[in-house]
Amino acid sequence: MLKSLRARMLAAVSAVLLVTTFSAMFLAQKETEKAMFSAQDNNACNLVSTLALTIEQQYAGILAHKTATLESRKTEAKNITLLAVSYIDSFHQKYKAGLLSEAAARKGALEKVKTLRYNDNTGYMWINDTGRPFPRMMMHASIPDLDGKLLDAPRFNCALGIKKNLFQAFVDVCLEHGEGYVDYLWPKPTRAGLTPRQAKLSYVHIYKEWDWVVGTGFYIDDIESESRRQLNSFLDDLKQTFSKIRIAESGYLFVFNGQKESLVHPMVKGDAANIKNPLSGNYLLDELMAAAESSVGYFDYTWNKPPEFKDQFQFRKRAYMVYCHDLDWYVGASVYVDEIEAPGKIVRSKVFWFSLVLLVPAFILVGLLVGSLTRPLQKLTTGAGEVERVGIGAAGMDIHIPVGGTIETQKLGTVLEKMIQSTRDALLEKQRLLGELENNYSSLSKANRQLQREISDRKDAEETLQKLRHLLSNVIDSMPSMLMGIDSGELINLWNLEAEKITGITAILAHGRNPVELIPQFVCEMELVRRAGRTRAPIKKTKVPFRINGQSRFADVTVYPVFSESDSKQVEGAVIRIDDVTEQVRIDGMMIQSEKMMSVGGLAAGMAHEINNPLAGILQNIQVISNRLQDGNPKNERTAKECGTSMQTIWNYMEKRNVFHMFDSIVESGKRAAQIVSNVLEFSRKDEANQVPHDLADLMEKTIMLAGNDYDLKNQNRFNDIDISREYAAHMPKVRCEAAKIQQVLLNLLKNGARAMTGEDSQKEHPLFTLRLMPDPESGWARLEVEDNGPGMDQDQRKRVFEPFYSTKNVGVGTGLGLAVSYFIIAESHGGTMTVESSPGRGSNFIVRLPLEGSAR
């Protein structure tokens, strides 16, 4: 697209030409159209204003004529009335001068005034008095029947448009102002007699001396009708004039009044209040009236265009409105907007066609100009193209660049020709050099490839080694055992992460040191290392006691001899593995203890059961024997008699030989044995039905109260002197257990502790129990501790303390079953554990763990 210079130049110049022409054309069209429209618009607007002005002036003329007529009538009426008053006064003067009696003077005056007629005899006078409430007619020139009558008839209620009694109105005006005009309706005397009531105006004047109201009336109906006639003829003129005026093609003028009656309109006659604007939904005349009042002075709307488009309300229309205040008329001109725009449109199309015609020669000129400029360049391009196609090598030796056209193109041609020549020379030289270079390159690249291969092989090997080393060190560090390597000189060369953790010595510090330096206790194990070297086999020593960080711990030590890489018989050192087995040793100990207790418990229970029967044989038969030795029993007496003796004799013998006391001893011993048996039987009893959730703190407190009231404790051991410290966890969950049994265990622990703290062995000044309760939801145990600060136990005592019949008490103090029973209650009946922590001088802490409800054990 547009690759050639010629095409581009043509396109550019054409584009500039087109843009300029069309911009100018568009601007011209726009402005012309605006100006034309504005001229039409102003024209219509001015026309309406002018017409409105003319109408107002005409109306003002009619009004002026009307006012002048009325004024002349008023003056006439006033003059005649004043003349009548002057006649009356002359009669009064005569009476005053004594020439006439008063009655004669009055009569004369009335007669005189009666004769006063004017206006072709239709004008007359009357006189009435100022009587209240209704005046009386003194004289009426036109209707003599009224003379002397009281003027109270309803037909006189016609004054001032407010239905007031006419004559009262006259009197009111005269009494107030002395004279005045009153308008009313009254029959009119014509040559043909009286007409129905007509609009009339009267002038009245008071004559004070006799309190007479003198007046005359004149009809004004003819003035009104005259001005109406003038207005109508004016309207007719308007209709004539308006029908001749056309604005644009079909625009017309119209007039309507404030009552929305169309006065002048080519189509609408009469009432136009109901014409609606279908687009806005408002009454059209309301909108037009609003436009007349507005500052704009016109109103735009869409309307139909009869007769062709009677039902299509889609033609934009503009109404120019002016309001004439005096007449309450609205004068308007209505025009279709497209008609105002039409002249502008015609001019626009003319401008368009003219521009188009002008463009044709302009284009031809541009074509010629561009051609003359680009032709020499084209020739140059063709020559250069030839060079490109054929090349400047051997084949293109005879190609030459044409030189011609403008100065610039000539110069360009010469330069090109020279360049081609020098390039040809350089090309030949280059070809020669390339040949030489190629030979050298092939031998060099071969050597290069060899070298690259070697480097990459070595890199791979190194990476693999690095990875392996990393893996190995990771494996060693992740071992849970402490690993220590030593070389043949017994110096450390391996020290893993676990070793760092346990000893707190870093690998960097440990390397190259003797293990005994770091762990002095290790001196015994070095012999093990040497032995492994000699036998060339791993050696393991289990449960070696160690002290680390002040704690005694147990460890399994395994020594693996390390052999030389070259000679597998040569030992080069050893790897020592040390495992901390403290926890395992502890658990093993506990398991042994527990198993021992279980077997002992089972044995005791089995034995106890078998002992109950012989005990029953002993105890129950003794009772029978006792019964049979009693005197007073007829059977006994009878048998004694048969034997030749009496019960009394036998009883005496028994008593004297102390046999009864011995029987008592037998019963007592039997009962004790039975008690022991029943205690032992408790070992294997399980009564889960009675186990319900209990608050351990509550059980503890109840047991403390029980212990305080215990007879033995009270008397021998001053239980209440012992301080009790309670460390109960705040939110201790309830524990499912048998309350009585747990209380039995607690009471036993309290009793034992109290005895230990207050006994003879104890030097404690302040015996103290520390009672603890804490949940351990994670392991699912509730933990209960009873700690005393008594003399404590040595290891042997501690191991055997739960065994049945093991007692530290003096003979006779206890059966040695208390703790054993407690143990079995916790372990067998409740699935818990019971342990003790104690050492001499440090007191004893008995720890009971009971399973928490709902936790998996």
Place this chain on the structure above:
Amino acid sequence: MIDYSRVRVLVVDDESCIRESLVGFLDDFDFQVTSAGSSEEALEILKDNPQDIAVMDLRLPGISGDAMIIKAGKLYPHMRFIIHTGSVDFKISEELKIVGMKQEHIFLKPLPDLTRIVDTISQFMEEGDSYGGS
């Protein structure tokens, strides 16, 4: 003193020294006492010699004491039973309740005061019909 001479009591225990102690004790109170060493023997006796009360051991060779009570209770509805045993954990079952047994009718061996058995029999006499009838 209450007259027990019309009350017939059967003592069942496989161990003679215990059986004899009970027989001797009850005999001194004028009860009509019979004894048996096993449940089978006891059932045989009951066929011809009706009894009012049986004092039963539980662990017996052959038919156990509680099974014997259930059997006898069905055959002889007027009979009442007392258990005299060394089994600490024994509980009265529903079937035993049907024949009128309660937890307080169990006495554990050794029973140093046998008058408690006599007291229980007196209680049965108060609750039940006149003994020594049919």
